[in-house]
Amino acid sequence: MPSNKLHRAKVLLHRPAGRGYYRLVLLAPGLAAAAAPGHFVMLRVSANLDPLLARPFGISSVIAKRSIELYYRVAGRGTTLLTAVEPGRTLDLLGPLGNGFPVPDRAATPLLVAGGSGFPPLLYFSSRYGKQARLFVGSRDKECLPPAAVMKDLRSRTKAVHYATEDGSRGACGFVTDTLAAYLARPAAGESPVIYACGPNAMLASVSRLAAEHSIPCYVSLEERMACGLGVCMGCSVSMKSGGYKRVCKEGPVFDSREIDWGGKTILQVGR
Amino acid sequence: MPSKKKTKPDLSVDFAGIRLKNPVLTASGTFGYGEEFADIIDLNRLGGVIVKGISLKPITGNPPPRIWETPSGMLNAIGLENPGVDVFLRDKLPFLRNYDIAVLVNIFGYCLEDYVGVAERLDGVPGVSGLEVNISCPNVKAGGIVFGTDLKAAFELLSAVRKATRLPVIAKLSPNVTDITAFARTARDAGCDGLSLINTLLGMAIDIRSRRPRLANCTGGLSGPAIRPVAVRMVWQAAKAVDLPLIGMGGIMTHEDALEFILAGASAVAVGTANFVNPRATLDIIGGMEAFLVQEGIGSVRELVGKVCVA
Numbered sequence: 001m002p003s004n005k006l007h008r009a010k011v012l013l014h015r016p017a018g019r020g021y022y023r024l025v026l027l028a029p030g031l032a033a034a035a036a037p038g039h040f041v042m043l044r045v046s047a048n049l050d051p052l053l054a055r056p057f058g059i060s061s062v063i064a065k066r067s068i069e070l071y072y073r074v075a076g077r078g079t080t081l082l083t084a085v086e087p088g089r090t091l092d093l094l095g096p097l098g099n100g101f102p103v104p105d106r107a108a109t110p111l112l113v114a115g116g117s118g119f120p121p122l123l124y125f126s127s128r129y130g131k132q133a134r135l136f137v138g139s140r141d142k143e144c145l146p147p148a149a150v151m152k153d154l155r156s157r158t159k160a161v162h163y164a165t166e167d168g169s170r171g172a173c174g175f176v177t178d179t180l181a182a183y184l185a186r187p188a189a190g191e192s193p194v195i196y197a198c199g200p201n202a203m204l205a206s207v208s209r210l211a212a213e214h215s216i217p218c219y220v221s222l223e224e225r226m227a228c229g230l231g232v233c234m235g236c237s238v239s240m241k242s243g244g245y246k247r248v249c250k251e252g253p254v255f256d257s258r259e260i261d262w263g264g265k266t267i268l269q270v271g272r
Numbered sequence: 273m274p275s276k277k278k279t280k281p282d283l284s285v286d287f288a289g290i291r292l293k294n295p296v297l298t299a300s301g302t303f304g305y306g307e308e309f310a311d312i313i314d315l316n317r318l319g320g321v322i323v324k325g326i327s328l329k330p331i332t333g334n335p336p337p338r339i340w341e342t343p344s345g346m347l348n349a350i351g352l353e354n355p356g357v358d359v360f361l362r363d364k365l366p367f368l369r370n371y372d373i374a375v376l377v378n379i380f381g382y383c384l385e386d387y388v389g390v391a392e393r394l395d396g397v398p399g400v401s402g403l404e405v406n407i408s409c410p411n412v413k414a415g416g417i418v419f420g421t422d423l424k425a426a427f428e429l430l431s432a433v434r435k436a437t438r439l440p441v442i443a444k445l446s447p448n449v450t451d452i453t454a455f456a457r458t459a460r461d462a463g464c465d466g467l468s469l470i471n472t473l474l475g476m477a478i479d480i481r482s483r484r485p486r487l488a489n490c491t492g493g494l495s496g497p498a499i500r501p502v503a504v505r506m507v508w509q510a511a512k513a514v515d516l517p518l519i520g521m522g523g524i525m526t527h528e529d530a531l532e533f534i535l536a537g538a539s540a541v542a543v544g545t546a547n548f549v550n551p552r553a554t555l556d557i558i559g560g561m562e563a564f565l566v567q568e569g570i571g572s573v574r575e576l577v578g579k580v581c582v583a
Contacts, residue, residue, distance in 0.1 A: 052346060231308045233302065
């Protein structure tokens with residue numbers, strides 16, 4: 001029985017992309033053909049037993065229908081080891097995984113809200129549905145924004161970019177949710193906004209609250225630690241308002257923001 | 273002996289009356305109810321599946337964070353989330369009936385009556401080959417003492433489950449005890465047909481900056497290659513203590529690991545955390561085991577059970 005999710009992918013390109021990020025391009029035609037914005041992959045960063053588990057990465061682009069592109073920032077032992085992987089090597093890859101973003105209505109204005117290192121799925125989204133979209137991007141300071149090449153793509157694919165940095169070094173001074181709130185208070189004429197967001201949970205909780213205040217549909221892509229990515233370990237579950245849990249890897253990573261029990265999530269964020 | 277190399281080695285095993293086409297099973301909680309893996313591997317090639325633990329009523333599980341990676345292993349505190357025995361019978365088991373594999377149903381509860389209830393519901397159900405009883409749960413009716421770490425509680429529980437079903441009963445032993453052989457004998461005395469060991473080792477990890485435990489549940493079960501030597505040791509001790517067939521598990525990643533358990537005394541093995549790391553792990557292990565037997569000129573995997581050479 002041929003597998004449609006397990007792939008041995010050749011590393012075509014792997015290099016620093018600026019601002020602390022790496023860009024990794026993997027040849028995986030089967031995976032690339034099945035991928036859609038919002039999907040992710042599980043990647044084993046080494047064949048050793050430590051670290052043991054594969055890491056989830058959001059797909060940021062499909063190139064020439066045969067390869068996928070990932071961006072990552074060195075955040076721990078796994079990503080540190082990954083930086084040493086040289087082009088030409090093969091890596092075990094599982095994907096595409098997850099549900100992906102719902103396709104926006106033709107008349108809608110997607111508001112892409114990217115915080116921290118949450119831009120990859122939105123970068124992919126912008127390649128398909130960017131024309132009508134506005135991007136709201138935020139970070140601590142301008143050096144923590146997505147890499148320059150990514151920002152260039154995002155600028156050219158979307159109709160407007162709204163910057164926010166906490167120190168005011170680029171765009172408005174404050175959080176990305178402040179610029180989003182300012183826009184939602186006075187949206188451009190004729191635009192019917194739908195939010196697509198990816199970033200830290202605290203940001204997503206705020207975005208979700210804004211969406212509810214303005215009665216705007218809002219889809220959030222969540223990040224959680226996960227062991228399998230397949231829906232069997234139940235390790236990545238998040239609390240739902242309706243009670244119980246859903247798996248980020250299977251029912252997500254994209255959720256209607258109204259479903260999520262943000263109370264539970266923001267409490268967990270405190271003290272991180 | 274070139275003639276031997278031509279014949280395919282025999283991987284089949286009779287485990288407590290359950291026929292397994294090979295000794296490789298999937299450990300409970302690492303393979304769901306098989307569906308998620310069905311489009312990645314051919315389930316028909318497995319010896320069998322031990323399904324994720326089933327309780328009498330649905331259980332929502334623990335709040336997140338539920339997992340934390342540790343050196344060559346992981347901690348989990350999922351909280352035995354499961355849809356309950358009724359939904360299992362209606363929605364999950366029919367899928368597994370499509371395959372020609374043994375299906376062991378892992379059962380658990382938080383009081384003796386719950387265990388008995390699940391065991392009764394599964395008795396005589398087509399497609400169920402046997403029960404694996406997770407005894408590492410607290411008995412809420414007895415001050416939260418864990419069944420599997422108290423000889424008297426373990427005996428009462430396993431005896432009650434034994435009486436509630438005609439299926440083979442396999443006790444899954446907790447490694448969080450001083451003397452595993454005492455629990456192996458207790459399970460035998462309670463009428464169990466086989467043993468599974470080991471369950472996860474209780475562990476904990478702390479975030480030194482927030483000073484909070486990494487898991488919302490504070491403690492969790494440690495699994496993965498980190499625990500393998502402990503598991504091999506316990507299988508070896510239990511095999512010497514009782515004359516019951518054993519399913520060995522604990523950090524098996526490769527066929528070499530699996531063969532260690534078999535030499536220590538296990539008739540079958542279960543692959544757990546490896547399923548998360550490599551969804552093909554079970555099939556790789558079966559293939560590797562077969563190649564090893566060919567290489568060594570061994571006709572049947574059964575010849576290796578308990579054959580560790582101790583001077």
